[in-house]
Amino acid sequence: MQFLDDSHGCAGWNGEMAGRIRAFDWSLTELGNMDTWPRSLCSAVQLMLASPLPMVMLWGRPGYMIYNDAYSKFAGGRHPYLLGSPVELGWPEVAEFNRHVVDTCLAGGTLSYRNKELVLLRDGIPEDVWLDLYYSPVADDDGKPAGVMAMVVETTEHVISERRRQAAEDAYHADNERVRLALNAGALLGSFVWDIKGNALSGDERFARTFSYPPEQNLADLPTDIAEARIHPDDRSWVQEQINQSVDTGEPFNAEYRVLRPDGSYLWVQASGGCEFNQQGEPFRFPGVLIDIHERKTAEESLLKFTRNLEQRVADEVEARLAAEEQLRQSQKLEAIGGLTGGVAHDFNNLLQVIAGNLHLLARHEPDNANVQRRVSASIAAVERGAKLSSQLLAFARRQPLSPAVCDLRQVFDGLGELLQRALGETIQINVTAAEALWHIYVDHNQLENAVLNLAINARDAMKGEGTIDLSAEHIALDSKFCAGKGIVAGDYVCVAVADKGIGMSPQVLAQAFEPFFTTKADGQGTGLGLSMVFGFVKQSGGHIEISSAVGQGARVQLYFPRSLRPMLNETTRHDPQQAGGHETILVVEDNEAVRSSAVELLSEEGYQVLTAANGDVAMQMLLEGAAVDLIFTDVVMPGLIKSSDLAAWAKVQTPPVAVLFTSGHTRDIISRNHQLSPDTYLLSKPYGPEALTQMVRTVLNG
Template sequence: MQFLEESHGCSGWNGEMAGRIRAFDWSRTELGALGSWSKSLSSSVQLMLASPLPMVMLWGPSGYMIYNDAYSAFAGGRHPYLLGSPVELGWPEVAEFNRHVVDTCLAGGTLSYRNKELVLLRDGIPEEVWLDLYYSPVSNDDGRPAGVMAMVVETTERVNSERRRQAAEDAYRADNERVRLALNAGALLGSFVWDVKTDVLSADERFARTFYFPPGQDLNHLSQEEAERRIHPDDLAWVRERVRLSVETGEAYNAEYRILRPDGSYLWVLASGCCEFNAQGEAFRFPGVLIDIHERKIAEESLLRFTRNLEQRVAEEVEARLAAEEQLRQSQKLEAIGGLTGGVAHDFNNLLQVIAGNLHLLARHEPGNANVQRRVAASIAAVERGAKLSSQLLAFARRQPLSPAVVTLRQIFDGLAELLQRALGETVQVHMSAPEDAWAVFVDGNQLENAILNLAINARDALQGEGTIELSAENIVLAPGFCMGKGIVPGEFVRVSVTDNGIGMPSEVLAQVFEPFFTTKADGQGTGLGLSMVFGFVKQSGGHIEIDSEVGQGTRAQLYFPRTLRSTPVETPDSDVQQQGGHERILVVEDNDAVRVSVVELLRDEGYQIVTANNGDMAMQMLLEGVAVDLIFTDVVMPGLIKSSDLAAWAKVQEPPVAVLFTSGHTRDIISRNHQLSPDTHLLSKPYSAEALTRRVRAVLNG
């Protein structure tokens, strides 16, 4: 081996990447062992390693990556995992672009791009970058193109710098326009030029008169100290800071300040200009103008004095701010508790899924054993109770996946009427009211119904089983003062109110009603998660909730949801589709071994063909190597470079597209925004039953 390496020039490779290339097991790739490399490949690699510019070799049809030290810095967190990896697997977000590069160069062509804009994942976050890219073919020993030599120079900073320069030019043109307008309006008080290199100030006669320089003063050599003595002491530091900033950064100079008159009064002026730089980037000239803004500033000061006299307004503002701060402290406390409960619920759901999957398999394998069936049924019922508890925790933590749609409260009330009457009993009356022109809201209708039902049941308990509950909705416009500290913006909202005249709550109980597991009910009569779940749902939907209560006077809960201007979707009747079984091939991607085993057995029992991968990296490699599947059933949160969202993006651009069904106990917003799913995203939440699994798989395949 040593002889072969020396004969190919490998012993002359220097640097960190040279060591990594020699240590890599290339026999696992199409390139073969290092000692068997062709002379052309070895010499090309040696040339690349000696280059100070970022360079990468893409060898063979798969584009196996070999790169130098400079390129490893560009690769960031993907180094050293890119070494020996096919380029489409190493950079999946630009796989199509790299495929075109390899195909073109292996056909003998060359490519070059200046400031090519690409979106790359850096630390898992999409980021716009600009690159100079140069691609040329590399021949093998037979003279045929066998690889691609790529030079990659990132120009992102240069592009951004050019944009900043253009913005500065635009600002400078805006300043010139303002000067033109000032000249037309007769508000110009003079112009000046400061020679930065010689520190000499020159100006026109109007400027000299404004600063009250002595008559006969040489206008080409004005005293800067004399001019500064005329500036109000409170404004002088600010003026100097604006000048310094303009000289150091090139930012347009705009400073409002006061000039002392001989009678002791002050004149408000606006000094406007821009520092000019020579070819070496050194400040050398600073021209500007002086504009009269005295009348405007006097009007502003009059308005300010008027506002300061409104003591009652100030008192109300202070009171509102204190209330907002208290609201913020409460929200921060609930947010901290929510983060903890959300994490616990996620891990709990994975455990429940393992238990549920194996229970369903046990029931299928022992159909005639009554004892087994009875005990399995009891265990599954316990799993379902645990799943409900976990769902409530996720709802409070604002991490439940929502499927929002455009609805009106009249629609919600119409659907709830019968259910509420059955849930509350005949001795409790419910009065519902909503305007004919009720505004639409964009929320998850099922979760909104659950929230109203929870509040109504609490109201029934407060009535001690007999009385009347008022359920109403109204259009309302919220003012800025009301919204302060509540996490919502002023504007149009729909307010839903649930009111009873029951026993009410003391202030110490009211302060804790949204905290999870807090309840005033007897043991076994409530989990203390009902109001917590309502709170989390409303906040996750971009709304706000308030509860007012007095002992002996009753309770009123008010939910605020922002109005939506989206159009109401046209409902289409569901077509009859096959719900169970099939022969399609499904790729199951799941890093939890116990969950994966149970899912595979459940799906195989239904007749599906199954292939598996224990993470996204393995799944993507299988798909790029040509494994054909009809559906990707993938966990949302997995280790590795390739995320479930990357698999979905790949599936969407195939022809025809490959169906994707996600599963998770907690999406962590990888496939959603604020845990709100888009209409074309399908999610099966853990834990799920065998029936739910087969029904959802069939529905996604049919869709």
Template sequence: MQFLDDSHGCAGWNGEMAGRIRAFDWSLTDLGSFDAWPKSLRSAVQMMLASPLPIVMLWGRAGYMVYNDAYSEFAGGRHPYLLGSPVELGWPEVADFNRHVVDTCLAGGTLSYRNKELVLLRNGVPEDVWLDLYYSPVADDTGCPAGVIAMVVEKTDHVISERRRQAAEDAYRADNERVRLALNAGALLGSFVWDIKDNVLSGDERFARTFTYPTDQDLVNLPMDIAESRIHPDDFSWVQDQVKQAVKTGEPFNAEYRVRRPDGSYLWVLASGCCEFDEQGKPLRFPGVLIDINERKNAEESLLRFTRNLEQRVAEEVEARLAAEEQLRQSQKLEAIGGLTGGVAHDFNNLLQVIAGNLHLLARHEPDNPNVQRRVKASIVAVERGAKLSSQLLAFARRQPLSPAVHLPRQIFESLGELLQRTLGETLQIAVRMPLDSWYLHVDRNQLENAILNLAINARDAMQGEGILELSAENIVLDREFCAGKGIVPGDYVRVAVVDSGVGMSPDVLAQAFEPFFTTKADGQGTGLGLSMVFGFVKQSGGHIEMTSVEGQGTRVQLYFPRSLRAPQSETITQEAHSLGGHETILVVEDNEAVRVAAVELLQEEGYTVLTAANGDAAMQMLLEGWEVDLIFTDVVMPGLIKSSDLAAWAKVQKPPVAVLFTSGHTRDIISRNHQLSADTFLLSKPYGPDALTRMVRSVLSG
């Protein structure tokens, strides 16, 4: 190997990473300028670059990362911005592990791990990986440990393969148990062993008798072609494919086929076995057994012939197919509208946030001007209407962030009672029905209350403000027939129903009732998004919605939510702080300048010290440079390499952790799973006002 003795100290540096290392501005790190690197560091990097194994150098107490081409492939989507990054920031999800590695090796120690299981986010999503890891100290020119060289050998595929092999062995043992039971039942037709290496088939007397071998045939060397000739022609190719698959993958072999008897009739058998492999992983032996399943197969065929001629069966199949096709059509339409509304909502809510923020600031700056106050108030009402419209679109498209929890329907109905009566008027009566032992359900309580309120308002309009509105919740078990084509699975559900005795709907109107912007009300009396929002919320919650209506008789809307077997958490009441302001330092990360400026001014008026960054990259640079903050207030969707989720991951591993508050008009599931937020994720939806902002900031800071 040629060592570094040229004028630039880069002889023998080849490959993509060599170029990236030379081009990187190392003066921003403790390593200093590339030209001033010590000879020991250059030599170690040169040897690392020449290695075909994934190797990464962690230099200094911070563990600045320098790595070779093989490691860049291992890093996945985190390459290339891992280069030059402290290891704890580059891999925040395993920060404690890497801190231990650096501390141990800088003290002169070594570490090694075999099949170490870690959870990494190489491409934005958590994945389980298994690694062989070897860590050794690297000395500087004075001979003292100054860095760590780490060899990384990924064993994920090997571990998964071993687990699959173990599963195959478990299945094989299960097959043996089944054979034992078959023996006890007298259904065993024989056993066989195929020596794959020598291509020799052997079997016992019952096996030879089943395949009609000559009575004097040597049982340790049975001609393969005789057994193959006895298999039904329609089954032969399929059986061969199953055998090849079992030999290739090691999966258990279970094949049902027909064997010709001496009288020309056919006997149904089940061949069961599993391929055995040698130490090199090559196929060695294939033992198995034959089980008589002729009686069962004959019974199945008789039943099949009987059911084929039933017209009702045909009608049910056709109806189920039509329902599935309609469900697919509706789902595709929802996905198309969801993709459109999600992008529109994000930009629309940003515009509303700019307007709302400046309106609130204007109102604060002109407190004694009644004309300004009147116009600002009217404008803010319009902004809130726009925000509600955007929220309804997101709900219909199943993109609305939810915060579900376990609730009893009775508690929800009781809290809604006064609001419903006040909203619907005194001339309309509300009748509530509910079982004493109602099941729990796991939903976003605010969204469910909004859905019930929407349905109740529709019912009031249909009854022209007079009559009886029935509100009920009941436990119900749904079977497979009911769930077919509805996107839900059979099981326990809580059914919430809203029933009115109003004018009802025609079949044509009923068919379009959940369509966005469809309404039968006069212009200006409805957006046509109420039922659409209810539909989207129920589907996003894993449930199902049905509506039936008869003209002149009324309408019934039924919401089905899966039963929750968990009990609700006890609620603790916290007193809100008298002062919403504070003295802490807040880093505002927002790519929209107008939104950023308005948020900064609102926070500064409350007494906070405010730092700003136009994107995640700039924010992370400030944090790495040592700026101390108490809260990161960040937009969810921003351009750049560093995402809002990366900032949150960094904040969690700090000691103590830094609080994070997200804001967005549409999260795109960057911080949520299926648009459902975890309990430790805080989101302030756009557009927001100063009271909501300061109250949420104070709440997150107070922890």
């Protein structure tokens, strides 16, 4: 592509998206090459790229999308495929809405929305999303509207938080209203007079009935001991104090207490009155009334309970929010490392594949040269170490391709016994315990074995090569309180634990245990990726991992995997003889020329007929023009319009279907979902050797 000079206005852009925009082949769209773009478009894009807010330019009637770095984060998994795509194809679920936006702005209008609710697909799942949206027209060099500048700010968290706050406030006001009505609806339960000089109590019929006096009782002479006995034991001393204070000081008498009912329950009442004094200032008479406040007290208790519950809910919400924020920070940190790791792994593994392929070919061409064989073996060992390092980084970043299946942990433990003993040495004793009828889990069997092996090796090193390692599996039900902020949901789990009695870890070491490249071992004795890899695998499998440890008290690592209710398939191992090669025709699709050349030579030496294509576009053209192939061997990540997944989709609908074998150093989820491969997807990870290549090719061809 011809790059523009600074005078055009499109060359001074900075940032990741600026580079992507320059690298994109715009000649495939109606915009044409960048050197023909209007100055107004270049200026608008420059302003957009400098903005920290998510912004996207929709140019022309189709609305070709050009966006900044902030919008690429909002786009999620659709980035970078949205770049240069018509907006209705990029966001098909809201195509009608976007068409209205483009039509309005190209007619010179503007649009704005506050907390606009839309249903967007995220990871293939419909999700309610709220957005602040601002649209305005962008003119071309002639001053006519030619595009739309859109600012997109997601407000989903704010909207949900505000709705929860409003619901709590409405409930609080409703309870307050109930309390007010209860106070206004107080009912008079009778009146009384206490003759202080004669210590005689009199009252009306309602008062006597409230205190359960006998029906024949003289209302002018009510025994005080009966009334006192009906007051709740916990309230008697309080009532007496209030009476004494009113008699001593002349202050009004107000006391709330409980009175025993005939059915054994208690009624809340309020006694109000005051002491009257004679001319000598002596107390002689104490009149008062009794009011039913039972509903009010019940409402107050309900309000108090609600307030306490509200305070607890607020505290729980704050705690959950803090945990979620910490989880988000950790997730963003992982995403940043993962994005970097993915790109590095793809290029790094391609380099390793070129080296490995040529080394294997060299070894084949010089079978009798001992010096060459020795040097090649050492070099291939270094390549394998590099590939392992790349694989561990992808595992930590949760980007390794997994092939999950239903697993019986007892069978996994049985198969691991000999491997663990051989890896750990005779001075380590392994104590294995597992619950009867252990629940199944849905994980990648090989990665689970690698995780347990990594933990066991760490435990051995912590015990300096001698001692007992406890390996266990048990059922456990995790509640929502435990799961808060951990990225898992409450439910049934299987807990796999590896425990040792080694030197243990300090709180500072424990806090960094899962960080990549962090290690307490001496230089050259560890990469610091073992626990990081286990962490990534468990999280990618939908589980959770925790370490409990203290200095001098050993360590216990617990892996929580969700219980799987899927049926376990009966696998029968077939021992078909593997052919060294074949006569079939294979189409090799690889954009890296060095990788493509080594693959072609390896396959040709095995007797296969080999066709080549530098990318998916060329491969699809060859296939549509009638090239007959038995297998498509394609890299996952390639430039061009036709992706490897498009080739696989074409191959699947042919009669008969054409076999497809993918290869990659990093799949970027193009052929997987959350980096988990479907059972009918074959992937040969780079770097690979001749044996792995020929064996996988035969496996796929044999179906």
